[in-house]
Amino acid sequence: MVARARAPQHPQQAGPRAGEGPVRSRVALRVNGRTYALDLDNRVTLLDALRELLDLTGSKKGCDHGQCGACTVLVDGRRANSCLLLAVTLDASEITTVEGLAASDGALSPLQEAFLEYDAFQCGYCTPGQLCSAVGMLREAAAGHPSCVTDAATAADTAHPAALTPEEIAERLSGNLCRCGAYNAITRAVAACAATEAPDQAPRRPRT
């Protein structure tokens, strides 16, 4: 047990108040097709901007260190950990969050439908990141990106879409942790969509 002695009163601190506030910048964030003009503390991450300033709380904070993937969003079509991006660096970038995956009439995307059908989540906290990551991953595969489980001959052939076996899907989504352990169902849901995804809708492989 902790002793419960009444603590003495702390002496009044008379420290100098640093007059300077944090450095701020004006930025126009494009999120799910809408533009938000913001005056931001430069320290604000994209994740915190979405969650705390724009009330787009679909993107989740699981670790704030790029270790769990719950904050995954699409930046200019590519998946990224929004906790590792400073919002002020993203002026004019197109950002898509889980709130932007459904059609404008509210119709769910095939991936969202598949997550429901296969029960590809339990607590749901990693789900927005899994969904955004899967969208980005399907595009990467369609653009011929190899993964570290792709065999060498196939990896060299970037002219064709990568074949998404369950092993490929699991490898490519391994940046998105799910503590409930819904991995099997996520793989099945993504595989169901990979099979129906038209490859010609995929963007070209980035030049980098």
Place this chain on the structure above:
Amino acid sequence: MPTPPDGPSALGSPARRSEGHAKVTGAARYAAEHTPPDCAYAWPVPATIVRGRVTSVDIAAATAAPGVIGVLTPYDAPRLGTADDPTLHLLQDLSVPHRGWYVALAVADTPEGARAAAARVRVTYETDPHDVTLSADHPGVYTPAEANGGHPAHRRQGDPDAAFAAAPVRIDRAYAVPPLHNHPMEPHSATAAWDAERHHLTVHDSSQGAGAVRAALAALLNLAEEDITVVSEHVGGGFGSKGTPRPHVVLAAMASRHYGRPVKLALPRAHLPATVGHRAPTLHRIRLGARTDGTLTSLTHEVTTHTSRVREFVEQAAVPARIMYAVPDMRTTHRVVALDVPTPSWMRAPGEAPGMYALESAMDELADALGVDPIELRIRNEPRTEPDSGHPFSSRHLVECLREGAERFGWARCREPRRDGPYLIGSGVAAATYPVLVMPSTARAHARSDGRYLVEVNATDIGTGARTVLAQVAADALRVPLDRVTVAIGHTGLPAAPLAGGSSGTASWGWAVHDACTALTARLERHHGALPPGGLTASADTTQSAKQKSPYSRHAFGAHFAEVRVDTITGEVRVRRMLGVFAAGRILNPLTARSQFTGGMVMGIGMALTEHSTMDPQFGDFTESDLAAYHVPAHADVPAIEAHWIDEHDKHLNPMGSKGIGEIGIVGTAAAVANAFHHATGCRLRELPLTPDRVLAALGSAGP
């Protein structure tokens, strides 16, 4: 269950999660996703010594920055009332019982401001010598009165020592499970808003039981429970760590009341190991004595574990041995050492998960020593009644699980280990068990005049599918289609209900929902003509029925099978296949149940292969404190997993005939994997997890 006239029975159907749409669109809001106007942000300051006292807290630099509202310290924080749980007695005195104990709380207008302010708080300490290292022969070791769950710490039947000495076949082994962390994906978070005018506190908390949080806050803040509303509508996992109120919610509420502003506090991931409980490390010694035909004659399971100096928590790891096998002479005992460590607590299947790893490893070793098939050994020792209490089992079916699992897994075909280039491939089996727990609950069912039904109960859905399955229970009792039922949970304004823990949720809440809906059905049958505009309501309280002591021993059972591949060059162990068969009463929703069983097995793979925390002897903290250092299973770690179940009809449980399913999935996994490792390599590792360093050392010394 009566079948509704206009459709198939809702109960037992694979209904999709009722909140699924909200979860896949990002609309489901978790505790930190409510931002009331003028919301402030808090960031706690953890102690940087292991043991001692705070001698000063300098907040000048912290509060100098614009936007900093204040810093609460042990010197000036509001005084709290008495808490049952001393880990919630925050900022009340100067002592530091372990590293990571909170010694200050910075509050600012923005998250960035709060975090920067916390970093600028200067704390000085007086340091005392500390001891954080567990050993079986620690001089401070003692036998507690009870282990977690109210189990007696010590049980003995007959003379296990004499029986062991006389046994022709003996196994005497030590096993170790390291500290483990729950790490739900949603870090513990709360948004608290004190309304001075209404004298009311509203808290959104990531909790497994809003009622328990409200009770704790009322006691600590000297408020009446009616003055507090706690909402836990969507919770991003908990696995036990959100089963009791945690420091974040107390600090958020304290700060909100003190500063007169809503306060949001989301714990940084790296704070969790020291502040929200952990699975305590367990050191096991198991002695099995058997006749040459495999009949067990003696069983001793001794567990040594640690607790903190703040609160005693004893992982009940020797308890499952009391019900597993027919052994006339048995001793199960727990010993504990209070160290200067964070307070351990519940993590998915506390007791059963580490205990069954040790017991089922020892059973595998005995099978090996006897040259008997490990499934056959378990079948030969199947008890007719519970060995500890002598009560008959309400249902058991462990043998059926083992047999069906063997059939589905192709056990007979994989009894020879294989070599494939640098890989060694083997398979293993282990049994699992988890008790049937049930707690009293209340619920209310309401028939609306528009033909729809509302069921209210302060249950919590931490990802189990509780919301969905309670609607199924209600639809069946009301004899209406599932889509006519809405379930409201996760709010202290709803009828009181117990927390989501001990795999007891569905049984406890479901029983009350069943009773309320049955009563409502009876009312509706007596009612003639159109419903009044306000509809009709019926309530239920299962305090009498759920508390009744059962003359039966009630447990779920299961059998786990694993096939592993051991890389002799890198030492990496991969699970190639995993399969579980469970006897867990009536399965109320096969879709969500499969996810629960499978999810438990995934966590078990982590326990077996990668999850490992270290209490640093010098620094007194868990070295692996974040998700980079503490490796929970990722997609690529998890093979195709099969979960199956026995169709079990047990009349001695609850009106639904269900047993809990949230925890048993983890229970046998680690032993099945470890046994498969032994089968593949001929080496036995008796300490989890099976990491490459240990594997290579074992292979090197044995020669694969």
